[in-house]
Amino acid sequence: PRYQPLPQQRSTQSFSTANASGSTSQAASIIEAVEAGTTALLIDEDTAAANFMSRDRRMQALIAQEKEPITPFVDKVQQLYRDCGISTILVMGGSGDYFDVADTVIAMENYQPAEVTQVAQAIARQYPSDRVSEGGSHFGALTSRVILPASLNPSKGHRDVSLKVRDTDELRFGTEEVDLSAVEQLIEPGQLRAIAAAMVYAQRYYFDAQKNLSAVLDSVMKDIERQGLDVLSDRVVSDFSGFRRFELAAAINRLRSLKIRD
Known part of the structure; x- marks a missing residue:
């Protein structure tokens, strides 16, 4: 659900490596958690692969989608909930791309939480990211192993x-x-x-x-x-x-x- 064919047309439908990248490891960990029956994912930006989480409009313009094997999580997170019933809680402060897909946004100030969903949505409308969704219409099929x-x-x-x-x-x-x-x-x-x-x-x-x-x-x-x-x-x-x-x-x-x- 997250990877196109790798370089040299290596399929990700049955893929194995002893030296996985950060994005490959994170994608595998998420699919493994889904297979194990999780109902929620907790993801901290500090320990996530940046190129797995999002791809901004400038990078999309430089590297076309058909040349980039990674499908950004920002384009799959809503499908994960809609198709699989799995929620995602992200802790992040470096990318506003998720404002477009978040159901709830909570800001922390002096260790105190504040619900700011409407503010985040207004910001997303005022400053559109102009990125193109690369996730397709469905999360994708999961293989039973x-x-x-x-x-x-x-x-x-x-x-x-x-x-x-x-x-x-x-x-x-x-x-x-x-x-x-x-x-x-x-x-x-x-x-x-x-x-x-x-x-x-x-x-x-x-x-x-x-x-x-x-x-x-x-x-x-x-x-x-x-x-x-x-x-x-x-x-x-x-x-x-x-x-x-x-x-x-x-x-x-x-x-x-x-x-x-x-």
């Missing part, structure tokens, strides 16, 4: 399961290091320990090359809801902390050995 269970291998050497965590930034799953430093919702190492165990649990009981990722997340979270976090381990544990399906999905999606099929 099936994880191949053999690509989630927690073994290392003679150990059937080897799991280690480092603070809230990284977990080692077998021989693979999973970088979770940008998953800001993780606040406690016990969450990573539980997520690592949940990945093994999902690989053992639910990833069967038939169920899609969303269905597997449903099953794992239902088991935890019914039986508690202890269901994730063969032994009684006291160092697991609760997590959401979104953090589990983030860990699975950041596993470099992951292989999928449509």
